[in-house]
Amino acid sequence: MDWFPNEESCIAYLEKLRWPTGFVCPRCSSVSEPWHQTRGRLVCHRCRHQTSATRGTIFDKTRTPYTTWFEAAWYMTTAKNGLSAKTLQRTLGTSYRTAWKLLHRYRIAMVRSEREQLSGIVEIDESLVGGIDHGGKRGRGTDKAIVVIAVEIKEPKGFGRVRMRHIPDASGDELIPFVCDVVAPGTHVQTDGWGGYNDLRQHGYVHQKKILSSNDDPAHVSMPGVHRIASLLKRWILGTHQGSVSIEHLQSYLEEFTFRFNRRTSRSRGLVFCRLLQQAVNTGPIIEPDIAHGFDWHHHNI
Numbered sequence: 001m002d003w004f005p006n007e008e009s010c011i012a013y014l015e016k017l018r019w020p021t022g023f024v025c026p027r028c029s030s031v032s033e034p035w036h037q038t039r040g041r042l043v044c045h046r047c048r049h050q051t052s053a054t055r056g057t058i059f060d061k062t063r064t065p066y067t068t069w070f071e072a073a074w075y076m077t078t079a080k081n082g083l084s085a086k087t088l089q090r091t092l093g094t095s096y097r098t099a100w101k102l103l104h105r106y107r108i109a110m111v112r113s114e115r116e117q118l119s120g121i122v123e124i125d126e127s128l129v130g131g132i133d134h135g136g137k138r139g140r141g142t143d144k145a146i147v148v149i150a151v152e153i154k155e156p157k158g159f160g161r162v163r164m165r166h167i168p169d170a171s172g173d174e175l176i177p178f179v180c181d182v183v184a185p186g187t188h189v190q191t192d193g194w195g196g197y198n199d200l201r202q203h204g205y206v207h208q209k210k211i212l213s214s215n216d217d218p219a220h221v222s223m224p225g226v227h228r229i230a231s232l233l234k235r236w237i238l239g240t241h242q243g244s245v246s247i248e249h250l251q252s253y254l255e256e257f258t259f260r261f262n263r264r265t266s267r268s269r270g271l272v273f274c275r276l277l278q279q280a281v282n283t284g285p286i287i288e289p290d291i292a293h294g295f296d297w298h299h300h301n302i
């Protein structure tokens with residue numbers, strides 16, 4: 001709040017993030033310094049086109065002050081486990097609805113920073129995540145959802161980055177496209193013996209199946225890396241989100257978990273905050289149905 005005490009300071013910062021090497025007119029591509037008008041409006045010297053750093057981004061047409069957006073981004077990136085809409089509502093003094101919308105828009109912005117594919121040794125497995133609200137009548141269906149998790153394994157120990165996806169079933173038709181999207185070809189991929197992974201070799205991976213033998217210790221877990229990440233994910237849903245997230249928003253929560261996990265060793269919280277805002281001005285507008293019914297991750301082809 002010291003760094004960004006008012007709307008002007010927030011807008012100036014967003015302009016720097018959006019045009020790091022200087023303003024470029026979105027209409028005529030002119031690179032000269034624009035005229036600055038009130039409320040962050042910029043006018044191109046050459047063609048008089050009017051724009052702003054937030055037009056066509058997740059901030060588009062927002063009625064929430066940028067100071068509130070910035071405060072939300074700060075809490076979201078500095079709280080060790082993130083925060084729920086309820087906690088953010090109390091912290092910011094906004095309505096629950098506003099807090100919920102801010103968090104969801106930022107979650108959608110988070111995915112774009114996770115485009116680089118995993119490599120080295122990568123463990124992959126599916127996990128059943130409970131506490132998922134399917135929106136149906138009580139007692140009907142299951143409260144679990146299938147999440148496929150990929151994690152880089154470091155030698156001699158430790159983890160690199162993770163990626164995860166909510167999938168409707170654990171068939172090869174779901175698993176193979178996930179691996180092809182998030183893991184670089186040539187990577188050493190470890191899975192259990194499940195047939196859904198059979199075609200990995202044909203897609204250019206070095207595939208190692210770890211199959212439990214009958215004389216293994218019953219407490220032995222074949223995919224210890226994924227097992228560990230899954231338990232952290234479940235603990236986060238139970239803790240920060242009181243054990244309940246709706247199925248239509250599950251992928252958004254997975255993106256937030258991934259963004260935070262992949263930056264867990266970042267020494268500077270300020271850099272993580274900056275990275276989130278940078279993604280936010282590089283992510284297109286999010287329409288109301290995306291917020292109400294869950295972002296359509298496949299349709300937006302992110």
Ligand SMILES: [Zn+2]
Pocket residue numbers: 025026027028029030044045046047048049
């Ligand atoms: Zn122009």
